Amino acid sequence: MGLLQSLILGLVEGVTEFLPISSTGHLILTTRLLGLDSTEFVKSFEIIIQLGAILAVVVLYWRTLFVNWAIMKRLAVAFLPTAVIGLALYRLVKQYLLGSNAVVLWAMLLGGLALIIFELVHQEPEARPDELARLPYGTALVIGLCQSLAIVPGVSRAAATIVGGLSLGLSRRAAVEFSFLLAVPTMLAATGLDLFKNASSFSSSQFGVLSAGFIVSFVVALMSIKFLLGFIKQHTFIPFGLYRILAAVSFWLVIF
Secondary structure (H helix, E strand, C coil), X not given: CCHHHHHHHHHHHHHHCCCCCCHXXXXXXXXXXXXXXXXXXXXXXXXXXXXXXXXXXXXXXXXXXXXXXXXXXXXXXXXXXXXXXXXXHHHHHHHHHCCCHHHHHHHHHHHHHHHHHHHHHCCCCCCCCCCHHHCCHHHHHHHHHHHHHHHCXXXXXXXXXXXXHHHCCCCHHHHHHXXXXXXXXXXXXXXXXXXXXXXXXXXXXXXXXXHHHHHHHHHHHXXXXXXXXXXXXXXXXHHHHHHHHHXXXXXXXXXX
16 A cells, blocks of 8 residues: 555545544445555554544544543444454454455445435434434434444444434434544544554554554544534535435446
8 A cells, every 4th residue: 555545535524524424335346446455554544544534523622522421431332343343253254254345335225315314204303412422322322322323344333333323312412522532432442452453563664654644634524524513514424324325326337
């Protein structure tokens, strides 16, 4: 992987991490379009590069993450299902699912259909809990279970957590912001686990490639977060569902 390819993937990650369209799916498919082989380093890159986007959340929500103890406890509860399931299935996911274009494309397609259907039948409750510090722990746990579905590449962690939050009565802003915050421990753990297992095999040049993609994903993710917060004030997620379907079909035609 060269520097230009790293910068492109960093851009893709920054744009897609917090939108309900699957950043992992886009990274996997973009690496194929760039002609990169599915090596162990490329698979690790697709996991670790997400940490750059997560840093954007830390910068924008540092007070919530490190000062608000009530929210931190709810994030810990929501993180538990993904931690257990992700650790148990880490080898399976990295060896088989991350290398499967078909899995990613089907997940993006079906996820897009599910997102559209959900928005068509979902009704916003009149009394919506916007205060995350008072979110019931049971609700946080269920959102965490929803997030664990995203262990399948292409499902979209953001989509799973946002739809889970909306289904449980959260407002759009509350669901989106909880998704942002929950990404921090989730991706820190995923990146830490991958680095622990594979960092010793990386060369100095590969760390340089990772750093370049990391910086780009961080800067672009800052803009992506602000875009989504503005978008949800007047729009549903149906456009993202339509995009997922179109992207899946387009990638399928190009790759296969």
